[in-house]
Amino acid sequence: MAMTETIAASGAASDMDIVQRVLNGDGMSFELIMRRYNRRLYRIARGFLKNDADAEDTVQDAYLHAYRNLARFEGKGPLSAWLAKIASNVALGRLRSSGAGTEGISFDDPEAQEEANFMADVIANFPTPEQNAARGEVRRLLETAIDALPxxxxxxxxxxxxxxxxxxxxxxxxxxxxxxxxxxxxxxRKILQEQLASLVDATAGELFPFDGARCDRIVAGVLGRLGLPPGDSA
Incomplete structure (x- = not known):
């Protein structure tokens, strides 16, 4: 059965069913997991790293780790949370090992004065109102504000x-x-609301769009690194 047919037929399959298939030797079924959670892991990584290319690399690394440690997933919580934990750890590791070291990365609770400084930087980097009207980048404004959060x-x-x-x-x-x-x-949320008012609730679900090409690229990259043949779903 072609992978496209397999994906369609497995749309209702539970995460545990797919995990069991992979553990039983059907490595190609891991593509079903990737396509199910690519968008989530990418947005998590993108939110941590603020860079598209680094986020894609992080997602691939996270999937490799998940594949090699899939037997450790006990199903006590959702697979999505387990994958999110892995992606978060990989992203944090990439931040800590970056050229800037850890000095520029703050995981402590920022002071109110620092919050104001961050938002001043956000405002300075916003596109002009004319650009916003012409290009319809309301969502991008919110993405920019999120990138600038502590x-x-x-x-x-x-x-x-x-x-x-x-x-x-x-x-x-x-x-x-x-x-x-x-x-x-x-x-x-308070910081974002002060700058963008109701845009937070209205557009949060549409942040950092994840297109089909990026999904296919991540899947192909992981399958290649695992030595598995590409499916027919691209």
């Missing part, structure tokens, strides 16, 4: 608000307390 706030906002992880799942991804997640989410 690290501690941006990561919580991407996991909790954009990707819809629970408070506990977000806390586990970032190794912080659930109360910290709630506090940082509300502070991040």
């Amino acid at each position: 690290d501690a706030y941006r990561m919580v906002f991407m996991l909790f608000a954009v990707e819809g992880l629970s408070v506990n799942e977000t806390a586990e991804c970032l190794d912080v307390e659930a109360a910290t997640v709630k506090t940082r989410y509300h502070r991040a």
Whole structure:
């Protein structure tokens, strides 16, 4: 059966069913997992790294780690949360090993004065009103504002608000307390609301669009690195 037919036939298959297929030797079924969660992992990585190419590389690395450690997934929580944790760890590792080192990365709770400084930078980098009207980049304004949030706030906002992880799942991804997640989410939302008002709730679900070409590219990259033949779904 062609992979396109396999994907269509497996649309209703549970994550655990697909995981079991992979563990039983059907490595190509891992493509079903990737196509199911590509958009989520990409947006998480993009929210952490603020760079499209780095985010794609991070997603591939996260999938490789997940594939090689799939037997450790016990199904006690959703596969989506397990993958999100892996992607978060890979993204954080990439940040810490970047050329800038860890000095420029702050995971501590920023002070109010620092919040104002971050938003001043955001405003300075916004396109002009004329450009916005001509290009219809309202969503891009919100993406720019999120990119400029302090690290501690941006990561919580991407996991909790954009990707819809629970408070506990977000806390586990970032190794912080659930109360910290709630506090940082509300502070991040306040910063964004002050600048963009109702745009936060209206457009959060449409952030960082994930097109078919990027999905295919990530899948092909992971399959190639695993030594698996490409499917017919591209």
